[in-house]
Amino acid sequence: QKEVEQNSGPLSVPEGAIASLNCTYSDRGSQSFFWYRQYSGKSPELIMSIYSNGDKEDGRFTAQLNKASQYVSLLIRDSQPSDSATYLCAVSRGGDMRFGAGTRLTVKP
Amino acid sequence: EADIYQTPRYLVIGTGKKITLECSQTMGHDKMYWYQQDPGMELHLIHYSYGVNSTEKGDLSSESTVSRIRTEHFPLTLESARPSHTSQYLCASTPPAGETQYFGPGTRLLVL
Numbered sequence: 001q002k003e004v005e006q007n008s009g010p011l012s013v014p015e016g017a018i019a020s021l022n023c024t025y026s027d028r029g030s031q032s033f034f035w036y037r038q039y040s041g042k043s044p045e046l047i048m049s050i051y052s053n054g055d056k057e058d059g060r061f062t063a064q065l066n067k068a069s070q071y072v073s074l075l076i077r078d079s080q081p082s083d084s085a086t087y088l089c090a091v092s093r094g095g096d097m098r099f100g101a102g103t104r105l106t107v108k109p
Numbered sequence: 110e111a112d113i114y115q116t117p118r119y120l121v122i123g124t125g126k127k128i129t130l131e132c133s134q135t136m137g138h139d140k141m142y143w144y145q146q147d148p149g150m151e152l153h154l155i156h157y158s159y160g161v162n163s164t165e166k167g168d169l170s171s172e173s174t175v176s177r178i179r180t181e182h183f184p185l186t187l188e189s190a191r192p193s194h195t196s197q198y199l200c201a202s203t204p205p206a207g208e209t210q211y212f213g214p215g216t217r218l219l220v221l
Contacts, residue, residue: 032208043199043212044152088152092208095140095159101151 003027004091006100015109019076023089023100026070033065034090035074038102044088048074079107112136113213115200121219122190130185130216132200140203141183142210145169145196152199158183190220 007022021035032051036044050056050063050072062075072091076083084107089100113134122128132141143156144167154167158177172194173187183202187194197217201210 034209041148043215045212046209049209086149090210095203095208097208097210099152104149 002101003098004089004100006087006089006103009103010106011103012106012108013079015079015081015107017079017107019079019083019105019107021074021076021087021089021103021105023072023074023091024070025072025089025091025098027091027093027098028067028070030067030070030091030093032092033063033072034092034097035061035063035072036088036090036099038086038088040085047087076105079105081107081109083107113200113202113211115198115213115216117216118214119217119219121221123221124189124191126190128187128190128218130187130198130200130218132183132185132213133181134202134211134213135181136202136204137180138202138204138211139180141177142201142203143167143173143175143183143185144199144201145171146199146215147196156185190218192220194218195220 013019034049035047038044048063050065056063060077064073086102086104088102116131139160144152153169155171156175158164199215200213
């Protein structure tokens with residue numbers, strides 16, 4: 001079992017729809033959780049971090065964390081073609097960060 | 110956000126050559142990392158450093174070496190490049206007491 005697993009994708013949604021990206025992790029001691037976006041040929045860039053159970057909203061993005069279920073998700077509302085990218089889930093414990101393999105999202109106009 | 114610089118951005122080199130990929134950050138971040146990533150594939154941690162004179166190997170077996178003589182500088186060296194080293198190399202850093210990793214723009218390496 002990988003330490004950080006993401007839904008395999010690729011995921012395709014129409015423009016304006018909600019895209020839902022999921023991530024599970026194996027280390028119950030994980031404390032910090034991150035979502036990165038990576039455009040093709042570019043480096044990952046941080047979208048959101050979340051540290052407490054519940055939801056955290058930032059514009060069109062909402063991160064959800066459930067530590068009991070060891071589950072993190074990212075919702076993208078009103079998806080735009082510019083959101084087409086690979087989304088990486090990352091989980092950290094004491095500074096030791098583990099990345100998922102990523103989910104490729106395509107938003108179709 | 111951190112200012113992280115990587116040079117060169119692109120490198121084409123012949124087999125057997127020695128190369129050094131440069132990574133510098135200007136924010137005084139203590140932790141720095143090197144990742145290798147093939148197109149469309151996941152990130153693999155190859156080296157990391159928690160401060161000056163501290164270097165560790167990551168999860169991916171690598172024929173590269175690193176050094177950390179100055180806080181801001183974390184170069185990666187391949188003593189003898191091979192076609193299997195063809196990949197993208199990403200440098201990242203984390204501020205003191207933080208966990209977020211900030212990535213540089215990457216170096217695309219092609220070994221012929």
